Structure formats: C-alpha cells, structure tokens
Amino acid sequence: MMASEQELAEMERMSSDWRPDAPGPLVGRQQSTSALVAEYAQADPVYVNKTKVYTQNARMKMSKQTTLTFIRHFLNYILITARSGAMATVGGEVCSPVLHISLCATRLRGPQALAFGYFETLLRLGDASKMLEEAARFRAFEALMHAVGIPDLYEDFIGPTADLLEQQAATLPNHDGGAAVLAIFNDDASSSQLTYSFKLITSAWMKSNAESYAGFLPDMDVHTYCARNIEPFxxxxxxxGLQALATAIINEAGMAIEVLYLDRSAGDEVTPHRLPVLDANGNERKGGPTIRLLYRPGHYDLLYKTEDVAEMSRHILSNPEIRLVSDPQIAVSSNNERYSQIGHLDILADIPGFSSSMFHVPFTPTSTEPYQSKVETFSSAPLTMTSATPTYPAYQSKGESTFSSTPRTKTPATPVYPPYQTTKVETFSSATRTTTPSTPLYPSVDPAVKEEHSPKAATNSPMSPAPKELPIQADFRPRTKQQRKYDKRFKGQGEPIPSDFLKE
Amino acid sequence: MATAQKRITKEYADIQKKPLDGMRGGVFNLHLSLPTEYPFKPPTLSFKTKIYHPNVTNDDKGSMCLGMLRADEWKPSSKIDAVLCFAQGLLLEPQPDDAVEGGIAREYKENKKEFVKNAKAWTKQYAKK
Structure with missing residues (x-):
C-alpha cells in the first residue's frame, strides 16, 4: 500500500516531532547494582547470568573478586529521525519516496559518563592542587587546538571545563559530595559543553598523534576519522576513540578506565577491558583510581565499588552544613507512576539486551537484597541516597509508543527528581549522629582524625587522599614519549609552554 | 543560553565579512534557524525563495536536510559560515543521490538539459533581482 503524500508528510512531522518523555535526570543517582538483575530478569539468559554475577554475594567473578555494588545510570533516550521525500511523479511514473528511519542515541553515553566519572574521581580524591593541575592541563589544550588547526573553539568548549575544575578546586574545602557537579551535568547545555570538550580534545589529540592511530584505521586517515567518528556531536x-580519550585525558590524570561489556559474548562472566595508566616504560601504574564503565549495547553506565561510594560519603559526612537526603516516599511514588506509563516499545526489541516484555514488568523495590545490609555497615549517609530508591532502568519511559505524536518535550533543566536534596536535616539518624561531630571535620582536621570517625570507609579505600607529608608532585609522572614530542612541538613553534609542562 | 548567544554574536560578525555571491543571477532568500541547544544541535536551513533543486523541498517550506545539517552528522565545531557555504555549494552542485525531490533528481541525472532549462525558468520567475 502506497502512503499518500499527505500521510507521508504527517508521518514525517510526527517522527521529527517525536521525543520521548524525559525519563529523569541526564545523570542518575547511584543505585544498587541489584537493579541490573531486576532489569534483565526477563531478558536473554546470557544477560541474566551476567548481571547476576555482579550482585550474587555482591561479587563480580571477573578479576580478583572486585566488588561492584553501585551503578549510576545515564539517560539514554532514543530518537527516531526520518528524512523523507515527497512523492513525485515523472512522466506518470510514481517515484518512491526516500524515507530513512534511524535509531540514534541523542546523548553521548561514553564521553559523558567518562567526563562525569573524571570529575567525580577528582572530587573523591579531594586534592585541590591536583584539580588545579588538571585545570592547567585543560588550558594547555588551547595550544594543541591551534597546532591541529582548530583554533577559536577552545573558548567555547574547553575553557568552561577548565573553569569548572578551578571552581571545584576552590570549593573543595566545602565539599558537597559532588552535588554541584551532578547538577551541572544534569543541565542540558552545560552537560553538552562538558561532554563535547572531551570529544574535541580527543579529536585534537588524535590529529596531533596521527601516526600512533593510523595503524588502527585501515580505511581512512586520522583527519577523516575524526571528522566522521569523533567530531559529530x-x-x-x-x-x-575511547582509547584516545583515555590516553589524552583520563589516564593522563592518573586514572585508569575499566569497561565492562555486558553483551552477548559467551560465558557467564562480564568481559572487562582495562585502559590502564602507564608509566614511562609502558608498564601499568597500579594503585590509582579507576573509572568503571558498564557497556551495554548503545549505552554506558558508571559502576562503583563500595569503597568509592564510602569515600565520597565520608566527605559529605565531614561537612554538616550540607546533607544529602532524598525523600524515599517521593521517589517511590513518582517511580511507580512512571512504570505504569510504560507501553509497548517493540522497536527496542531489536536492540540486543532489550526485549519488549521487559517493559511490562512492574518493578518492586527489592528491600531484601543482600546489598542493603552491606551498605548499612559502613555509614548511614549513602543509605539515604540509595537504598530506599527504587531502581528504574534508564530506558524505562521512552514514550508510550514508537510513533506517538507526543509533542516534543524538552528535558527540563532541573531534574525531575532532584538527585540530591540539599536540605539541612535537623534530626539525624542515630548512625549519622555518631559519625558527625558538632564541628566541621573537613578540612580543618587531618586525615587521621577523619578516619577515626568513619573507620570502615577509610580503611577499605585504596583511594583515600595522599597522606599529608607527601608532596603533591609525588603524583607527577615522567613525560611519556608522546608528551615529550608535544612539548618539543610547542617549543619549536614559539608557543608559550603551559606551566603544567614545566613542572618536570 | 549564554554559550549559544556568545557563539551567535561572534559568528554573525564573521558572516558579514563574507557575503555570499555567485547565485547564477538569482537572489535566493534563506532562512536560518538556530535551536536553543545550538551549537549542540544543528541549525535548520530553508529556502524562502522557490528553487528548482533536487535537495530542496518543492513546497512552501523549502526545507533541506542533508550532509552536515543532519542531526547525526552535525559538529558543534562547524560554523554558520560553513553552513552557508555548504548551501552555496549545493546550488553549484546538487546531490541527486540524497534528494528530497525524486523527480527533479531523476531529471538532473538523466536529462541535464531539461533540468537546466527548468531551473532557469524558475530562477527567472521566483528569484529575480
């Protein structure tokens, strides 16, 4: 049956106007990884087994029984775009219209999750001078942008990221547990800018190290690759691209990346892929922080070890002015409502890992899961952030039907449910009371005292801030071959060498 | 918003330095619309003047959506002058394989002479100076 021109135009209008209901903040809250099991309970057995691995006994069988107990979802809605041509007749013959429908992630999971993880890790390390060092490193990319022939983009895209780093360094003594950064990443424009700054640096980095990447790109040169695969938003x-982003930004900051692929590959275990921090000899430098990405087809989330979360909450606990409390009642009711709205999303059934039946399974908050009692053992603060929150899969409310004429709804600048309510709580829970002294612990008190107040959090964490007696430069590594080349290049061109590069 | 405003102001100043020309005798008015999410979402470009072209819809919208303007190809690093140059380039060299007007595209490919004749007639009728 041939659609009439009018129908076709209507179809085109609907598809271009179609936008799923915003299913929550761009960057979600930390939740228990048991959510994953619930999400995939109805899915393919491959996924069922793999997700169970995360949470059964809260252990991952992958490497050295790493405990990954928390997950942060990144909003991942799918946009259906259609380009269509009106029907045309040539000499009485009807030409079929050109109609393309494509599935397209409107947000960049990978870079966005990494950018967020990067900021979060810096906050967790709690070292203001490290943050300023990073800010200087971002500023230094201006020279790189010039060198690869994309000047005047620095100011729009990369400068603001450096500004945010400096601003966070300045407010670090009054650490809010990352609430400000989370809010910034949940603002559409800021989030886009931050994410794109990471992409742009990746592109510039690849172009300036073309020979290192040429071997991985058999079909095209690095410039073409960047123009097609990195720079489009x-x-x-x-x-x-991920490898390049890791090398250019994340590894360089002393952070390793681990990508856990939750895909259809054989076996019951999740396949990890590590992008480590390398020293000058190409050996892995261990002991630094790791950003863990969970990859599902077309989707990235962040995963956390219990200690990482405890570390973060220790900062929060140490600052009685800011208390992060979410209202479990509000969260529960709003989520139930959301679940009731989920309709058929058959188109998603084509995507690995999704099955349309998944969308009809009402989710019950699993209060009996083992992770609950586990969390309780370290502090009460993370509990208020996570435990009572029913888990909602990131894709849960993409709209009622694939081609509904739902008017385009813009993602609200303020998250639907504020990830953190920075309400000052008058009545502390008993656990909180014991861990919160009447005066601010942080930063006036030295690390030893802090540890005393939240012993579990501190002793378990391999990522606690460096002891005071260590100079900041202790973290500074010898220049790699690539970096030395980079240094040389700018010296040769008479470019000012960023102060960051002179510390050696 | 601040990002968008700053960018637009800067780019507008750039455009004024490079006026478009060489439209083969016709004057085609373009409508450029920037979304609030600019530069993270692409601008939309449409012809306000009717034009006989495989890549421009033959209706009152005169819309075009291809190449760098498509959502999945848009680079926030692209500038408006590049967008306008792209449109100008399209006037000089249509892309019949990515056409929205199938009939015109076919004519362009199979009967260039007829296409040129029609295009000239339309230019004379709608795009006179």
Missing amino acids: SIELDHV
Whole structure:
C-alpha cells in the first residue's frame, strides 16, 4: 500500500516531532547494582547470568573478586529521525519516496559518563592542587587546538571545563559530595559543553598523534576519522576513540578506565577491558583510581565499588552544613507512576539486551537484597541516597509508543527528581549522629582524625587522599614519549609552554 | 543560553565579512534557524525563495536536510559560515543521490538539459533581482 503524500508528510512531522518523555535526570543517582538483575530478569539468559554475577554475594567473578555494588545510570533516550521525500511523479511514473528511519542515541553515553566519572574521581580524591593541575592541563589544550588547526573553539568548549575544575578546586574545602557537579551535568547545555570538550580534545589529540592511530584505521586517515567518528556531536565513540580519550585525558590524570561489556559474548562472566595508566616504560601504574564503565549495547553506565561510594560519603559526612537526603516516599511514588506509563516499545526489541516484555514488568523495590545490609555497615549517609530508591532502568519511559505524536518535550533543566536534596536535616539518624561531630571535620582536621570517625570507609579505600607529608608532585609522572614530542612541538613553534609542562 | 548567544554574536560578525555571491543571477532568500541547544544541535536551513533543486523541498517550506545539517552528522565545531557555504555549494552542485525531490533528481541525472532549462525558468520567475 502506497502512503499518500499527505500521510507521508504527517508521518514525517510526527517522527521529527517525536521525543520521548524525559525519563529523569541526564545523570542518575547511584543505585544498587541489584537493579541490573531486576532489569534483565526477563531478558536473554546470557544477560541474566551476567548481571547476576555482579550482585550474587555482591561479587563480580571477573578479576580478583572486585566488588561492584553501585551503578549510576545515564539517560539514554532514543530518537527516531526520518528524512523523507515527497512523492513525485515523472512522466506518470510514481517515484518512491526516500524515507530513512534511524535509531540514534541523542546523548553521548561514553564521553559523558567518562567526563562525569573524571570529575567525580577528582572530587573523591579531594586534592585541590591536583584539580588545579588538571585545570592547567585543560588550558594547555588551547595550544594543541591551534597546532591541529582548530583554533577559536577552545573558548567555547574547553575553557568552561577548565573553569569548572578551578571552581571545584576552590570549593573543595566545602565539599558537597559532588552535588554541584551532578547538577551541572544534569543541565542540558552545560552537560553538552562538558561532554563535547572531551570529544574535541580527543579529536585534537588524535590529529596531533596521527601516526600512533593510523595503524588502527585501515580505511581512512586520522583527519577523516575524526571528522566522521569523533567530531559529530551525536556519534558515540568507538573503541579507537575511547582509547584516545583515555590516553589524552583520563589516564593522563592518573586514572585508569575499566569497561565492562555486558553483551552477548559467551560465558557467564562480564568481559572487562582495562585502559590502564602507564608509566614511562609502558608498564601499568597500579594503585590509582579507576573509572568503571558498564557497556551495554548503545549505552554506558558508571559502576562503583563500595569503597568509592564510602569515600565520597565520608566527605559529605565531614561537612554538616550540607546533607544529602532524598525523600524515599517521593521517589517511590513518582517511580511507580512512571512504570505504569510504560507501553509497548517493540522497536527496542531489536536492540540486543532489550526485549519488549521487559517493559511490562512492574518493578518492586527489592528491600531484601543482600546489598542493603552491606551498605548499612559502613555509614548511614549513602543509605539515604540509595537504598530506599527504587531502581528504574534508564530506558524505562521512552514514550508510550514508537510513533506517538507526543509533542516534543524538552528535558527540563532541573531534574525531575532532584538527585540530591540539599536540605539541612535537623534530626539525624542515630548512625549519622555518631559519625558527625558538632564541628566541621573537613578540612580543618587531618586525615587521621577523619578516619577515626568513619573507620570502615577509610580503611577499605585504596583511594583515600595522599597522606599529608607527601608532596603533591609525588603524583607527577615522567613525560611519556608522546608528551615529550608535544612539548618539543610547542617549543619549536614559539608557543608559550603551559606551566603544567614545566613542572618536570 | 549564554554559550549559544556568545557563539551567535561572534559568528554573525564573521558572516558579514563574507557575503555570499555567485547565485547564477538569482537572489535566493534563506532562512536560518538556530535551536536553543545550538551549537549542540544543528541549525535548520530553508529556502524562502522557490528553487528548482533536487535537495530542496518543492513546497512552501523549502526545507533541506542533508550532509552536515543532519542531526547525526552535525559538529558543534562547524560554523554558520560553513553552513552557508555548504548551501552555496549545493546550488553549484546538487546531490541527486540524497534528494528530497525524486523527480527533479531523476531529471538532473538523466536529462541535464531539461533540468537546466527548468531551473532557469524558475530562477527567472521566483528569484529575480
């Protein structure tokens, strides 16, 4: 049956106007990884087994029984775009219209999750001078942008990221547990800018190290690759791009990346892929922080070890002025409502890991899960952030039907449920009371005292801030071959060498 | 918003330095619309003047959506002058394989002479100076 021109135009209008209901903040709250099991309970057995691995006994079988107990979802809605041509007749013959429908992630999971993880890790390390060092490193990319022939983009995209780093360094003594950064990442424009700054640096980095990447790109040169696969805003990074982003930004900050692939590959275990921090000899430098990404087809989330979360909450506990409390009642009711709205999303059934039946399973908050009691053992603060929150899969409310004429709804600048309510709580829970002294612990008190107040959090954490007696530069590594080349290049061009590079 | 405003102001100043020309005798009015999410979402470009072209819809919208303007190809690092140059380039060299007007595209490919004749007629009728 041939659609009439009018129907076709209507179809085109609907598809271009179609936007799923915003299913929550761009960057979600930390939740228990048991949510994953619930999400995938109805899915393919491959996924069922793999997700169970995360949470059964709260252990992952992958490497050295790493305990990954928390997950942070990144909003991942899918946009259906259609380009269509009106019907045309040539000499009485009807030409079929050109109609393309494509599935397209409108947000960049990979770079966004990494950018967020990067900021969060810096906050967790709690070292203001490290943050300023990072800010200087971002500022230094201006020279790199010039060198690869993309000047005057620095100011729009990368400068603001450096500004945010400096601003966070300045407010670090009054650490809010990352609430400000979370809010910034949940603002559409800021989030886009931050994410794109990471992409742009990746592109510039690849172009300036073309020979290192040329071997991975058999079909095209690095410039073409960057123009097609890195610079377009809504293109997700592929493996080469992710590697480049890691090298240019994340590893350089002393952070390793671990990507856990939850896909259809054989076996019951999740496949981890590590992008480690390397020293000058190419050996892995261990002991630094790791950002863990959970990859599902077309989707990235962040995963956390219990200690990481405890570390973060220790900062929060140490600052009685800011208390992060979410109202479990509000969260529960709003989520139930959301679940009731989920309709058929058959188109998603084509995507690995999704099955349309998944969308009809009402989710019951699993208060009996083992992770609950586990969390309780370290402090009460993370509990208020996570435990009572029913888990909602990131894709839960993409709209009632694939082609509904739901008017385009813009993602609200303020998250639907504020991830953290920075309400000052008058009545502390008993656990909180014991861990919160009447005066601010942080930063006036030295690390030893802090540890005394939340012993579990501190002793378990391999990522506690460096002891006071260590100079900041202790973290500074010898220049890699690539960096030395980079240094040389700018010296040769008479460019001012960023102060960051002179510390050696 | 601040990002968008700053960018637009800067780019507008750039455009004024490079006026478009060489439209083969016709004057085609373009409508450029920037979304609030600019530069993270692409601008939309449409012809206000009717034009006989495989890549521009033959209706009152005169819309075009291809190449760098498509949502999945848009680079926030692209500038408005590049967008306008792209449109100008499209006038000089249509992309019949990515057409929205199938009939015109076919004519362009199979009967160039007829296409040129029609295009000239339309330019004379709608895009006179």
